Amino acid sequence: MTEARASLLRVRALSVSYPGPQGPLRALSDVDLDLDEHECLGVIGESGCGKTQLLLALLGLCGSAARVTGSIRYRGEELLGAAPARLAALRGRRIAMVFQEPQSALNPYLRIGEQLAEGARHHLKLTRRAALGRAAELLELVQISAPAARLRLYPHELSGGMRQRVTIAMALMCEPEILLLDEPTTALDVTIQAQVLEVLRSIRARTGVATLFVSHDFGALATLASRLTVMYAGRAVEQGAIGELYAAPLHPYTSGLLRSLPRLDLPVPLRLAAIPGQPPDLAQLPAGCAFAPRCPLVHPACAERPALRMRQGDHQVACHCELPAARIGEAWS
């Protein structure tokens, strides 16, 4: 049972909303998550489903306009509503984040050595020289050659893949316990993606840092994550071991999402299948299941919002229909 485990990070009923002209924009609604020591939890969903909002909420960086409710516990300590100084002490020190676009996450005006070192100098009180030494070590860890020389470069002098590796090294500077990855490979070429994923895998093998890996790329998630949470319209709709979820998705959305992966083993007309329709407007979420308007299995009960329920073993689903995975798959064809 998830409740019984002593989680490193325990998120309950986390909601984030922003004021909008047509009522509040619900970016995240009642999300539950548990992250254990050394674990890698994947979060998958379309763009705009609230993945990035989830990570920002964990760091308390949603901005002053956001309304954040629920509970975020780090080793039992409630972070929501904690003193700003306490949050700042955790950020970058215990919980570090890698952003989606390395070219905009790095300050173009500063040398990368400076940017790598500043977190460690602040949190660990390292001297400038010691921090730069540690930075060089970490650049080596993320497989950047001639690290000492690279420290003197500016972000624009690095390639995209190199920049992303620098931001990964930056996140690891203070040996955090939790690493938040926000689509770290999306902005990169496919071959570079593979290199960056390999770097992340080897870092996890060496440091055992617990990781929350957010992506819309199932393949990338599968290389790192052991468990997966599927998000739709700001809600978690399915959770479970990644293999089980892949083999037998129990939510119609997950089923459709997996079907939309290109399948080169099938004849051309069947290789790609799309989910018809659009994700809902976050300002006007339906009262019931948010996926109902696009769902092939929609029925009257869907007017009521389904809760995330345990189905088999550790596998949780938020759906009223109790059909087995195979039947749900058939409904899409």
Place this chain on the structure above:
Amino acid sequence: MLRFLLRRALSAVPTLLVIATLAFVLLHLTPGGPFDSERVLVPQIQHSIEARFHLDEPLWRQYLRYLGDLAHGDLGPSFQYRNTSVNELIAQGLPVDVAIGGTAMLIALLLGGSIGLLAATRVGGWRDRLPMGLAMLGISVPLFVTAPLLILVFAIRLQWLPAGDWVSGSWRHLLLPSVALALPYTAYIARIVRSAAIEALASPFIRAARAKGLPSLTIVLRHALRPTLMPLVSFLGPALAGVLTGSIVIEQVFGLPGIGRFFVTGALNRDYTLVTGITVLYGALIIAMNVLVDLCYGWLDPRVRARQ
């Protein structure tokens, strides 16, 4: 860096040449000579004066002579102020302009910069709207309106400060003209700094810096300051041009013995060399400021430095 400076210095030469030629040609094409307004001179005296200033030579000789002197930094003798060179007149007037213009720019940068930063951290609140409304007013009321108004209030009605005149080294005589000249630039700078700071603070790398848990002051000073300064630096070029023109007005209103007044009287009296000299000086100052702006860009932004 050195090569960049050298290249910029070389590329300034044709610009200066254009300015000098323009001023020279315009002045000499117009009807009426510099000594027409005086009482009728004996032809011999007229000739001797013209010979002294080389006005009897063909125009192209005069032009070449002028350029040759210019290359040595010699702007020639003034026609109007006998036995005085343009260089001496400029040396006389320049300290006044430097004092007023420098003080004004200092006031504008300090006041405008802090107003803009303060407003940027309080977007939408009254501490943003009130100063920005005033700034809008500030850029809309011209110098030649604010300057007389300041005199009316502080010199004539309240009698706190002198209404004009110039006493070298006296801050009381410096204050009113400097403040009048500073007002529009304070307003401009406040607006520029505000929008630049808002944009800089919203950039993704600021969020990334926050995610590192750095203190706010470090984030602002180390990460947000440079991108905020960039638009301000590019305003410095136009600002200097504006201050030069502004000082003409300010000298007129306050009756100060600066270059601007020499310029206006020189134009009215057809003092060819004085007017072309001052025009070339203005051009050189603007060019120098533009080089300074480019250097600042490179100093602030490594991407620009790489291109230089």
Place this chain on the structure above:
Amino acid sequence: MSPAERNDGPWRRSWRRLYARRGARWALALLGLIMALALLVPALSPYDYAAPSWTHIFLRPSLRGGEWFGTDGLGRDLLVRVMWGCRISLLIGIAASLVSVLIGVAWGTAAGYIGGRTDGLLMRTVDVLYSVPFIPLVIVLEVLFGRNFLLVFIAIGAVSWLDIARIVRGQTLAIRSQNYIEAALALGVRTPAVIWRHVVPNLLGLVIVYATLTIPSVILFEALLSFLGLGVQAPLASLGSLVADGANEMQANPYLLLIPAAFLAAIILCLNYLGDALRDALDPRHD
């Protein structure tokens, strides 16, 4: 965004955004009022702007006497003179801005669209002209050639197109590199047609904003020249020359300075505010 708004064109949306700002409505109304007054008052008033009246010197502003804004040192009605000043200032402002916008847009589009050496040459020219101290030069010109309305015009136009040319060039470069331009060219659409159909409409918003912001700067420039005694010829008055006259009399009769200064400031303020509001309203990032 409400469903009703969704199908509107971008222009109507921009107009709606502009109109939604209370300040913009006030600025438009005030500007309209000043324009209407400038047109009507001189036509309807019994007083003349030029004819001196030695029996009416320095009358204080009063509603009862009929001289609402008072009279100046030559006994001329200030209301009529200020309204004439508004006419002249606005006329010069709008006409000279049109000229400078035309030059600036042509120059900037040519540089940005053709690119290469042409671009280098055109923009180098702009750079050189930027370093020319124009206002002093214009002052010299004015003194030498006599005060000439056309000259003021040309001088102002020559200064104010530089900014527009730079901005338009930048925008054209950005548009030029868009895929839809490549697509249109690849489909065999001819260059003038591409410029007319794709580049110009995308520049329009920007040009409107800068034209609005050029008018006040031109008015200020003309006022500066008139203030130095180099603008319009007496007895005709522009707001700048009225301010200059007023500044000479301000010790005894401050209203002679304050009233024309207030009108000048109001016009500039409204135009600046409208320009700012237009820039915000035309910015597609607000959608």
